[in-house]
Amino acid sequence: xxxxxxxxxxxxxxxxxxxxxxxxxNIATNDYITWYQQFPSQGPRFIIQGYKTKVTNEVASLxxxxxxxxxxxxxxxxxLSDTAVYYCLDHSGGYQKVTxxxxxxxxxxx
Amino acid sequence: ETGVTQTPRHLVMGMTNKKSLKxxxxxxxxxxxxxxxxxxxxxxxxxxxxxxxQTENNSVPSRFSPECPxxxxxxxxxxxxxxxxxxxxxxxxxxxxxxxxxYEQYFGPGTRLTVT
Numbered sequence: 001x002x003x004x005x006x007x008x009x010x011x012x013x014x015x016x017x018x019x020x021x022x023x024x025x026n027i028a029t030n031d032y033i034t035w036y037q038q039f040p041s042q043g044p045r046f047i048i049q050g051y052k053t054k055v056t057n058e059v060a061s062l063x064x065x066x067x068x069x070x071x072x073x074x075x076x077x078x079x080l081s082d083t084a085v086y087y088c089l090d091h092s093g094g095y096q097k098v099t100x101x102x103x104x105x106x107x108x109x110x
Numbered sequence: 111e112t113g114v115t116q117t118p119r120h121l122v123m124g125m126t127n128k129k130s131l132k133x134x135x136x137x138x139x140x141x142x143x144x145x146x147x148x149x150x151x152x153x154x155x156x157x158x159x160x161x162x163x164q165t166e167n168n169s170v171p172s173r174f175s176p177e178c179p180x181x182x183x184x185x186x187x188x189x190x191x192x193x194x195x196x197x198x199x200x201x202x203x204x205x206x207x208x209x210x211x212x213y214e215q216y217f218g219p220g221t222r223l224t225v226t
Contacts, residue, residue, distance in 0.1 A: 034214070043114075043200045043217025044153070087153075098215075100153035 004090040009105040018075045020104050022088030025069050033064055033071045034089040038103070044087060048073070075106075083108045113137040114218035116201050122224045125191060131221045133184040133201030142184040143215065144176060145200040153200070159184065160206050191225045198222050 006022040036044035061074040085103040144156040158166035159178040175187040202215040
């Protein structure tokens, strides 16, 4: 059973910044926080990963507070092609026994 | 190109059939995974292999039988499946994981399985 909690769905207009928050209260000291993106009928794709504070790459930013019990994925200026399901991963079952959870279905509207 | 390929992409089989799904990774990874994704359900981890050895079996029924002959190839042998086994089966690979290391899995496109 997934131990992460994130909104089931979100809508956003093109060009807006989207923030998706995930709570992971059982995160272990050594575990990283990982987010994936999945398009319909495709396998998930790694987006970003962090341990604490803020991480930024060409796709997104990840904000992690000091207690690490939650994280926020930030997608700047979304486009229609960002419509997908976004998963925050739970590693509390063991370092390879990862749980994906239900994810957040993001719908970008023109 | 993700570096992880899966064949076939689509498979329809009867409940008495025996079939196999194949996964191959070209990324030099040592860990491989099978996942099941049913409609409207989260991705479920099925099996994990590290250096060809099975290290996780997530309470998967015995009608699913994995095989990992080497670090680049992973099979899922299917027999006497049920209609509720119809799903998207995804293979993934990663570097082997140890405490404190980062973690990233590379997924294949999946095999869409329909059991009739």
